[in-house]
Amino acid sequence: MAKIAYILLCHKDPEAIIQQAERLTAVGDYMVIHFDGRASDQDYAKIRAALDDNPNVCFPRRRIKCGWGEWSLVRATLAAMRTAADNFPRATHFYMLSGDCMAIKTAQYAHDYLDQNDFDFIESFDFFESDWIKTGMKEDRLIYRHVFNERKNKALFEWSHNLQKKLRLHRAVPSDIQVQIGSQWWCLRRRTVEAILQFVRERRDVVRFFRTTWIPDETFFQTLVRHLIPGDEIQCRTLTFLMFTDYGMPVNFYNDHYDLLLSQDFLFARKISPDAKDLKRRLGRLYAAEGVEFQISNEGRSLFQFLTQRGRNGRRFAPRFWETESSLGRERELTMVVCKKWHVAKRLIRQVNERTEVPAIAYLFHEEDTPLPDLGGIEASLWKRTRHRRALMRMLFEYYDSNRLIVCIDPSGLELMNDFASDRSVTQVLHLDCDFTDEYLIAHAQRSGLVGVQTPKQTLDRILPTIRNDILHETDRIRDAGFDPFVTLHEADTAEDKVAKLARVFGITAEQAKDISQNPDLFSD
Known part of the structure; x- marks a missing residue:
């Protein structure tokens, strides 16, 4: 037995x-x-x-x-x-x-x-002929010597591996062994x-060989x-x-x-x-x-x-836990701050959050590294956030235990704004209308990779009107979408108008709105 x-x-x-x-x-x-x-x-x-x-x-x-x-x-x-x-x-x-x-x-x-x-x-299974290894290093596990641990010393592991490849220091497998x-x-x-x-x-020769394989x-x-x-x-x-x-x-x-x-x-x-x-x-x-x-x-x-x-294309036997509801909630209020100058919107919501403690999140659908809490994986990538946007927002309301939430959205995200505005929750849009100098637009084009620092002035002169028109076109689309309420805060508004608009949108006192609007750096670049 x-x-x-x-x-x-x-x-x-x-x-x-x-x-x-x-x-x-x-x-x-x-x-x-x-x-x-x-x-x-x-x-x-x-x-x-x-x-x-x-x-x-x-x-x-x-x-x-x-x-x-x-x-x-x-x-x-x-x-x-x-x-x-x-x-x-x-x-x-x-x-x-x-x-x-x-x-x-x-x-x-x-x-x-x-x-x-x-x-x-x-x-x-035959090491070289089979497909047992699905991803990552294969032949290099054997033909190069690995003396550093990839998990503990990743930089040294890769340096040693690359150096051996560069110097062609590969070795043969023992001749009578089929790995x-x-x-x-x-x-x-x-x-x-x-x-x-x-x-x-x-x-001992075979043992020595395997001692430095990965x-x-x-x-x-x-x-x-x-x-x-x-x-x-x-x-x-x-x-x-x-x-x-x-x-x-x-x-x-x-x-x-x-x-x-x-x-x-x-x-x-x-x-x-x-x-x-x-x-x-x-x-x-x-x-x-x-x-x-x-x-x-x-x-x-x-x-x-x-x-x-089936889960890859949404046809599993049961929905994911974040897909069981489709609405943000009738009693909840979502404020969308829309601005092409991201630093201006971030500056504004930070000040609002300091005075009201209303959770405020900057450009979560546009910046991969936006700080977000652990929500079970739905927050892991921009693609997931955008695909499951209502579920993501609902989970954020629940995480912060709040019925109010402020998010920043780029003017290019009209589809996002339309989707949230069609929900039965309370939604409002605050559009920050900024001035764009030629210098700012050139820097914007460089950050986005459209032009480089060595791009000739003649080329910049030709494309600047197009870039400016694109921004104006995005603004016009938002204004034509019919959001209600929709408030535009112009950089050139009077002090009284800024106070009134901020107080109305964020539900803050006139004194708090005045503190924010009088910040000389609010719209600065």
Whole structure:
């Protein structure tokens, strides 16, 4: 009967590690725990204190400091494999796990499955011919030496990589090795693990090569297994169920995924969300259960792909949480400050906000780096903000817990203004009508990339009238749109007119409006 030695690489959450070890060894299986050398010594001591008396748990003699994408992860795995092979002679299989993995089948099912399938389970696709790597660096992972960690020392990593490319310092792959790639979550038979450990002792040249490759935990074991074991004894798959988004990020599983996980043709799943307390509780009881029947439908990945693809074009089975309402709210008031000179509008709303505490946001549909609160991703890009503009505004009202909001909009955003004005909320438009000197228009054209600092004066003289007419055309379109109320604050207005307009639009006192209007820098460039 199969007996599994689990190799657990982890770096956090000692309580979860202890529970994981106790669950998996309670039915007679084994575990070697490598706790990252960079992690807390106090947490490690807690794990050792809880598990040192468990004869089915052991630890490598040395904790290795691990870094993502580094050889240190392979080194830690090899140390754990040696420890498991030496301490658990009855183990027939060695199963690689992380702290985010949990069993989605019973021990009884797992042992029977391995007894009936005498294979090594490891993804191993041809590195150069397959499309396993979807984005980012591919051949350069191998043919250049990587001694810096891309996540910790990105500048040095890129400098070293670019320097080697420039100097053509690429290297050859060992001639008798066909590099493979695949998931680092594998299950190997004992004779395969022993063959790998012997190979590592004998072939120091191959070890040296992989020590300076990038992300070797996705290539080292995958290559060695394919090199050492006949192809008909390898199942090119992992027994750990995991999925990735289109952006290469792992999908997390939550409480409502219990039935879906049990129906997959896998023994473990990764990643279980730290917040999925109920899912962890139910899966934790599962491994030691007996007589459980599993209906394998294996639809997890296809269902995820189906739903995410529908989400791309707005046809998912349910709307996003920000799409459940289409109105800002009848009782809410949105003031749109429209101005081509962005610095003037920003100066005005800052002063209004200081006197009224009404939330004011500058050009959120035009400037990518406009400061915005975390709203669940809808604020992440100009495209998302514009596409879901009503939902975004509604969430901002709720975030600031206010029924009043001020936003700045460029005169080119007439579609935005029309959409907000057609809502059943209260909307008003304040148009700041500024004077535009030739010098300002030239600077505006340079900022937008239309002209450069070396553009001849004759060219500037020809295009300045066009730029000025464009601004006037935008202003005319706004005036003709029929917004009500619509207030224009001219730079040349009298002091009394400015006070009256500001007080009316922002609902402030005449004294407050006077303070703002008398600011000599209000319209300055």
